[in-house]
Amino acid sequence: MAFVNLKNVTYKYPLTDKPALQNINLQIKEGEFVAIVGPNGAGKSTLCYTLAGFAPHFFKGELSGTVEVAGKISNQSTLDEWVLNVGLAFQNPFNQISGAKYTVFEEIAFGLENIGIPRDEMKKRVEDAMTLTGITDLADRSPYSLSGGQQQRVALTSILVMRPKLLVLDEPTSQMDPIGTREVFGTIRKMAEEGMTVVLVEHKVEWIAEFADRVIAMHNGQVLLEGNPSEVLTSNVLIKNGFGLSRYTSAAREAKKLGIWKKEKLPVTLDEAVEGFKK
Ligand SMILES: Nc1ncnc2c1ncn2[C@@H]1O[C@H](COP(=O)(O)OP(=O)(O)O)[C@@H](O)[C@H]1O
Ligand SMILES: [Mg+2]
Structure with a gap:
């Protein structure tokens, strides 16, 4: 049985006519690293929200079909239950900052605090996560004083510290230079090798070819093509439909x-x- 199983998923935002996702069928194995590509407006972020339970729980709107992750169905679970299994790093890292904390350390600890993890364990988990993503030196900084790339690392760290079973990343390196991107992709790959399931939206296709197990190409809210990264990313179908090569x-x-x-x-x-x- 697939770890992530989307069956006939169609989703429409409130007050819109055209579904942002149309009849998506998608199965992902546990520990698989799947990359999503597609032009602007293809529905990539909406797919991330749907996997993360924000659609329909936060954005409301109309969801049909079923979204199953780790044996649970999203519209039969609360968002609080859902986020214990699924972590989402938003496309804009600024949206991720809680606004409630003065330092990066506290910001990363925030989620653990909310689920009542004891202080000593919390400290250790935050320190380990910061080491993993290479941001130990940012611990005492204000989350608002960081560059875009640093904010993206903090956002990723605050998700990893929760140890989600499914990690959903929406363009997590968009504000990073090539060195930062390589480091972050290396970290994500390592998480997948340790058994975390990863769904990554990314424009930097050469990195996808190096790191992902499978690529899903989306267009107009639908899956246009999926398969082996090097085959999908050089396909004529993508070229004809305005995808970046x-x-x-x-x-x-x-x-x-x-x-x-x-x-x-x-x-x-x-x-x-x-x-x-x-x-
Ligand atoms: N909050 C929203 N309310 C209404 N429509 C939205 C909202 N967010 C995205 N959309 C629409 O849904 C479609 C898919 O958008 P999105 O998932 O952001 O695409 P991508 O991430 O691939 O650029 C687009 O037509 C977009 O205009
Ligand atoms: Mg997007």
């Missing part, structure tokens, strides 16, 4: 027209491009 794929496509790229398969990552151009 990796720069290596774009370069090799042009090179192929000129007869310089000889392989059938196009690259997604730098390593694949180097390998293909060498021959």
